[in-house]
Amino acid sequence: MSTTGAPGIDDRSTRRLLSLAVSAFVVLAAEPLYLLVDTAVVGHLGSTPLAGLGIGAALMALLTIVGTFVEYGTTSRAARWFGAGRREAAVNEGVQASWLALGIGVLVVAVGEAVAGPLTRLLAGGGGATQAAAESWFRIAVIGMPGVLLVLAGNGWMRGVQRTREPVRIVLIANALSALASPLLVYPAGLGLAGSALANVVAQGVGGALFLRALHRAAGGLRPDRAIMRAQVLVGRDLILRAAAFQVAFLSAAAVASRMGTAQIAAHQIGLQLWEFTALLLDSFAIAAQSLVGAALGGADAAGARRMALQVSRWGLYAGIAFGALYAAGWWLVPRAFSSAPAVLHQAHLLWPWFVGMLPLSGIVFALDGVLIGAGDIAFLRTITIVAAVFAFAPLNVAALHWHWGIGGVWAGLTAFIVVRFVGMLWRARGDRWVVLGTGGSCD
Incomplete structure (x- = not known):
């Protein structure tokens, strides 16, 4: 069934x-x-x-x-x-x-x-x-x-x-x-x-x-075993660069928000903490995908790996939609659990549409992240993350500060960071280069 x-x-x-x-x-x-x-x-x-x-x-x-x-x-x-x-x-x-x-x-x-x-x-x-x-x-x-x-x-x-x-x-x-x-x-x-x-x-x-x-x-x-450790370090290089791109993006967003004013950085902190909490559930599907997709490819089951990629992406989408609906319904109540200052609440409401809107795509992005890590396609993940940070997030973040777009502009940049990764990872997952069978598991 x-x-x-x-x-x-x-x-x-x-x-x-x-x-x-x-x-x-x-x-x-x-x-x-x-x-x-x-x-x-x-x-x-x-x-x-x-x-x-x-x-x-x-x-x-x-x-x-x-x-x-x-x-x-x-x-x-x-x-x-x-x-x-x-x-x-x-x-x-x-x-x-x-x-x-x-x-x-x-x-x-x-x-x-x-x-x-x-x-x-x-x-x-x-x-x-x-x-x-x-x-x-x-x-x-x-x-x-x-x-x-x-x-x-x-x-x-x-x-x-x-x-x-x-x-x-x-x-x-x-x-x-x-x-x-x-x-x-x-x-x-x-x-x-x-x-x-x-x-x-x-x-x-x-x-x-x-x-x-x-x-x-x-x-x-x-x-x-030095040979195995050496192979693990080579994988680690790309994972560390990918993680560093994340840190640069989110630290830069905080730096720009802080220069906009106290209310903006406070509202940004509220949104960021909620985002990080939500990411826990979304990332749990990615970690499951790492194990199951890697096992399928190791067992030379390409069809099984693709089916699992589809399944975990659907669960990620469902989770993203569910969280998005909850936060959309709580747009008035949820920020008040963190602050009673009218200025902070106003700024939180400005970023809220961007925060809610990115969640369904984020669910798929997290899932596909796990799929491609499980497949050993780490170099591609490194590249698409850096591209999204440098060419999508960074320009919008700087523009938000320069042209006074406010906290909404910062979160538009974070949303663009998710969208670019979504497009790139969906394109990659629809292709065949990540489907490398056996125990080698590296993609060029």
């Missing part, structure tokens, strides 16, 4: 897709939910520690970009081996990704400690109490980067072999530990802001250790 009306897409494949998507969503949502708890805990220390946490957390998020490939790249490579019936080779991708995670994590710690002062001064606009708070938090928190990257690598290989429950359990344990430890270390232990950073490091270490234990049980050994 078909659940989508497409031939060959049955209840079992739909259940598998939804199972992977739900697992990915829980893992993706755990970190933002913890950050909300940590923000609430630190917020009671005063505005300066809270500002320091904001700057330090932004730096940590920026550094985590380097770990993108140990998660997404590992999923696509492991999924191909898994689809080909080579489970031991799939798990070995996790072994090598974990070695890379450890090595890169140690390097990031060293670099982070060396540049903590200059980076926090840059973001804080100079020295002072806020910069000192940010630097003290960051110097402790960055020690947890090896654990962060091990968690990313663990999620990557487990998704590749379609183990959905264990990553959820590990991530929930680690984040629950951090959520419990943070208030205890901040207040009864008297560590203040440093207690928040220490809670992060402990939780990240526990999460990384749990993923390593699961990996050792599955692999039976943890011997490094």
